[in-house]
Amino acid sequence: MSPTMTGVVTIVQEGRFQLTGDDGVSHLFILGHSAAAETEQLTLLQRRQARVRVRYRKAANLIGDTVSAIYLDE
Amino acid sequence: MPDDVPVSPEPSGSPQALGGAWQGPTYYGRSQLKPAPFEKWAVGGYIFLAGLSGAAAMISALLDAGQGGPAARPVRRGRYLSLLAPTIGAALLISDLHTPKRFYNMLRIAKPTSPMSIGTWILMGFSSFAGLSAIGQFLSDRVPGLRWLRGAARVAQVPAALAGAGLSTYTASLLSATSTPLWAAAPEALAVRFGSSSIAAGASALSLGEPSRRLRRKLDAVTVAALAAELGAIMASQRSYERKGVADALDGSWGRVEDWGANRLGVIAPLAVHGLSLLASGRDRPLPKALSSAASLAVLAGSLLLRVSILGAGAESAARPDISFRFAQPGNLPEREG
Amino acid sequence: MDMHPRVLDEPRSEFDRMIRNESELTANVLIEPGKSYGFFTDTTVCIGCKACEVACKEWNNLPADNLGLTGNSYDNTGALSANTWRHVAFIEKSGGDGGVRDVEQPPFQSGWLMMSDVCKHCHHAPCLEACPTGALFKTEFDTVVVQQDICNGCGYCVPACPFGVVDINTLDGKAHKCTLCYDRLKGGLEPACAKSCPTDSIQFGELQDLQQRAQARVEALHEVGVENAYLYGVPGAPGATGGLGHLNAFFLLTDRPETYNLPAAPTRASNRVGSSMLSGLAAVAALALGALALFSTRD
Numbered sequence: 001m002s003p004t005m006t007g008v009v010t011i012v013q014e015g016r017f018q019l020t021g022d023d024g025v026s027h028l029f030i031l032g033h034s035a036a037a038e039t040e041q042l043t044l045l046q047r048r049q050a051r052v053r054v055r056y057r058k059a060a061n062l063i064g065d066t067v068s069a070i071y072l073d074e
Numbered sequence: 075m076p077d078d079v080p081v082s083p084e085p086s087g088s089p090q091a092l093g094g095a096w097q098g099p100t101y102y103g104r105s106q107l108k109p110a111p112f113e114k115w116a117v118g119g120y121i122f123l124a125g126l127s128g129a130a131a132m133i134s135a136l137l138d139a140g141q142g143g144p145a146a147r148p149v150r151r152g153r154y155l156s157l158l159a160p161t162i163g164a165a166l167l168i169s170d171l172h173t174p175k176r177f178y179n180m181l182r183i184a185k186p187t188s189p190m191s192i193g194t195w196i197l198m199g200f201s202s203f204a205g206l207s208a209i210g211q212f213l214s215d216r217v218p219g220l221r222w223l224r225g226a227a228r229v230a231q232v233p234a235a236l237a238g239a240g241l242s243t244y245t246a247s248l249l250s251a252t253s254t255p256l257w258a259a260a261p262e263a264l265a266v267r268f269g270s271s272s273i274a275a276g277a278s279a280l281s282l283g284e285p286s287r288r289l290r291r292k293l294d295a296v297t298v299a300a301l302a303a304e305l306g307a308i309m310a311s312q313r314s315y316e317r318k319g320v321a322d323a324l325d326g327s328w329g330r331v332e333d334w335g336a337n338r339l340g341v342i343a344p345l346a347v348h349g350l351s352l353l354a355s356g357r358d359r360p361l362p363k364a365l366s367s368a369a370s371l372a373v374l375a376g377s378l379l380l381r382v383s384i385l386g387a388g389a390e391s392a393a394r395p396d397i398s399f400r401f402a403q404p405g406n407l408p409e410r411e412g
Numbered sequence: 413m414d415m416h417p418r419v420l421d422e423p424r425s426e427f428d429r430m431i432r433n434e435s436e437l438t439a440n441v442l443i444e445p446g447k448s449y450g451f452f453t454d455t456t457v458c459i460g461c462k463a464c465e466v467a468c469k470e471w472n473n474l475p476a477d478n479l480g481l482t483g484n485s486y487d488n489t490g491a492l493s494a495n496t497w498r499h500v501a502f503i504e505k506s507g508g509d510g511g512v513r514d515v516e517q518p519p520f521q522s523g524w525l526m527m528s529d530v531c532k533h534c535h536h537a538p539c540l541e542a543c544p545t546g547a548l549f550k551t552e553f554d555t556v557v558v559q560q561d562i563c564n565g566c567g568y569c570v571p572a573c574p575f576g577v578v579d580i581n582t583l584d585g586k587a588h589k590c591t592l593c594y595d596r597l598k599g600g601l602e603p604a605c606a607k608s609c610p611t612d613s614i615q616f617g618e619l620q621d622l623q624q625r626a627q628a629r630v631e632a633l634h635e636v637g638v639e640n641a642y643l644y645g646v647p648g649a650p651g652a653t654g655g656l657g658h659l660n661a662f663f664l665l666t667d668r669p670e671t672y673n674l675p676a677a678p679t680r681a682s683n684r685v686g687s688s689m690l691s692g693l694a695a696v697a698a699l700a701l702g703a704l705a706l707f708s709t710r711d
Contacts, residue, residue: 005706011473012473013472013473013474013595014472014560014586014588015560015584015586016472016473016474016475017473018582020474028473028475030475030581030583031584032583032585033172033173033175033565033583033584033585033586034585036177036461038561039560039561040561053276059475059583061477061478061479062475062476062477062479062495062583063475063476063477063479064475064476066583066584067701076603078435090429098668098670099668099670099671100670100673101501101503101672101673102482102484102487104484104490104491104673105491105576106575106576106670106673106674106675107571107573107574107575108570108571108576108578108579109570109571110567110568110570110571110574111570111580111582112567113569124435125629131585132696132700133703136695136700136703136704136707137707139704139707139708140704140707140708140709141707141708142560145707167547170566171564171565171566172564172565172566172580172582172585172586173563173565173584173585173586174564174566175564176545176562176563176564176565177564179545179546179547179562179563180544180545180562180564180566181659182545182546183544183545183546185541185543185544185546186543186569186685187541187562187682187685188542188543188544188682188685189685189688190542190544190566190568191544191687191691195545235700239693239696239697239700240693242692242696243692243693243696244689244692245696246688246692247684247685247688247689247692248568250681250684250685250688251542251572251681251682251685251688252538252542252568252571252572252681253538253571253572253573253574253678253679253681254571257571258681258684261684261687261688261691262687262688262691263691265691265692265695266691266695267549268692269692269693269695269699270695270696270699272696273696273699273700273703277703287642288584292600292707293704295706296699296702296703296706298700299702299703300699301697303695303698308693326495336686350492384580388571390624392571395670395673398675399670399676402574402675402676402677402678402679403676404650404653404676404678406677407653407654407677408654408679408683
């Protein structure tokens with residue numbers, strides 16, 4: 001199973017978003033093309049500063065990870 | 075280029091001779107363009123199937139109009155062959171999208187400047203009418219009470235054939251309306267090449283299973299005419315490539331596939347075989363049917379290899395800065411700027 | 413550039429809210445929908461600091477990519493891509509012979525060329541004309557933007573671009589390129605790269621103003637002996653050829669375009685659609701007529 005991370009959606013640009021974990025460390029995620037979530041929904045999550053859990057895979061040659069699923073965690 | 079544009083002080087800054095290779099600088103040998111992110115066999119396979127289906131729809135409609143009842147068998151086969159593009163072809167296209175779940179967004183607009191948009195709607199129209207024609211054929215064959223559907227199939231085959239004409243050649247326009255040097259260098263010749271290759275493929279596919287020697291001869295004659303047109307287009311495009319300085323893109327392995335697979339196997343060999351066969355059929359000993367079938371298979375293989383090799387060689391022309399810089403020179407601009 | 417009088421109203425260094433129409437203060441331009449905006453990049457004052465690359469990545473939350481060193485002078489970014497929308501090119505024309513750098517340089521960066529490459533936001537943008545979903549569109553600021561909720565990653569815009577700018581991100585499956593900070597423009601802010609450029613090599617403004625400013629700069633450079641200076645991307649100049657019209661993001665260069673990895677005479681790809689379609693259809697129609705004649709003979 002791919003790893004997951006929980007945090008608050010703090011920044012959203014297009015299909016990319018920043019998740020800030022409880023430890024205060026932020027990570028950059030890219031919404032994968034096969035994920036059920038759509039890019040418009042990310043903006044709504046950011047506006048609510050929603051707490052989510054993402055399932056991700058590390059991306060090669062990038063400092064960022066690809067998200068395959070987003071779950072609300074509130 | 076205006077006279078005041080500087081030439082690099084490097085020794086290679088001599089005036090660019092027409093038809094010569096690139097003499098100027100590159101940026102660390104990096105590509106200047108980006109190649110199309112198409113999976114070559116998926117998109118090449120679609121273009122082949124689109125050409126085959128479109129041509130099959132056209133030829134079966136023409137056979138039905140010219141011969142009527144005696145040609146019922148190849149007409150039926152043609153109507154079923156035309157289903158390849160709407161089914162397998164469309165699946166190949168959708169699989170090549172990088173966000174396949176949004177494939178329907180192609181239907182949001184109709185944009186005349188985009189051959190991909192034009193082609194989407196040609197495919198939609200073709201699928202509808204060719205589908206109707208095939209369904210009408212299928213049901214009228216099997217259900218006694220639905221014989222009248224044969225007439226409906228005949229009606230639907232006309233718009234199917236018209237859309238099929240578009241389907242057989244718009245893909246060349248799709249490749250030419252990019253900045254990939256090999257594709258942009260000879261737009262008209264590539265269109266004639268793709269269109270005639272499609273007609274040859276359609277006629278060959280119908281000739282392959284055809285038991286009637288009379289009809290087979292007619293279909294092979296259509297193949298000969300199409301292959302002759304394709305040969306002319308090959309020569310015209312080669313001249314354009316050399317004049318515009320992109321011929322080097324055909325030096326690599328894809329160029330070899332184009333030379334041996336598309337041209338020699340797909341055009342010259344079948345042209346010779348069918349040509350001999352048609353000449354010999356006046357006498358009592360026609361060429362063996364197996365040879366004719368082999369030629370038809372060669373046309374089909376060559377038609378597929380033509381599409382795939384042009385995609386591959388095009389990608390190479392985009393990746394090589396010496397070719398893309400040589401192509402994007404003022405000497406290659408069309409006379410009329412607009 | 414003259415300072416806008418409103419600058420005097422904001423003497424503080426720290427702010428607790430956005431400044432209304434901040435671009436008036438930072439770029440001396442009021443951003444209004446319906447006008448044509450772009451970049452004038454004067455490569456003769458670029459110092460190669462890459463602040464533009466960093467600002468672009470930061471604002472647009474783009475992941476760091478192309479990790480590692482290229483060995484191509486100071487250019488470790490390489491090229492524009494789906495995750496890199498500003499790319500500073502470095503070309504060392506002088507020095508480096510025998511491993512010893514020159515201690516004297518010709519003026520105006522003529523010995524070392526540095527140029528911040530970006531999407532050209534063409535007037536007749538080939539990427540936009542190629543897009544079959546309508547994802548690429550012209551904004552109210554006359555810029556070209558990819559709508560991320562429409563793009564299905566067909567990738568047709570990628571070979572259409574004559575400058576090799578737009579690219580598909582295979583991870584999220586969509587096409588990406590510089591948006592000219594569309595979201596910042598809507599908020600009255602100038603683009604991140606232009607704001608961060610310390611030498612005003614990247615100037616943001618209304619296109620006509622920029623073109624006038626650029627022409628004056630070229631003439632001034634010619635007067636002080638930089639004969640090689642020319643504009644790339646203004647109407648009639650290299651880069652704006654072949655039906656492209658003009659480039660909203662245009663450049664002042666001092667060497668031939670290919671040195672900077674730019675094409676000398678790009679073309680508007682959609683100009684080839686008509687003749688290609690007609691030729692193909694004509695050939696197919698001719699073959700069809702011949703076939704009909706053949707099929708109609710009863711033998």
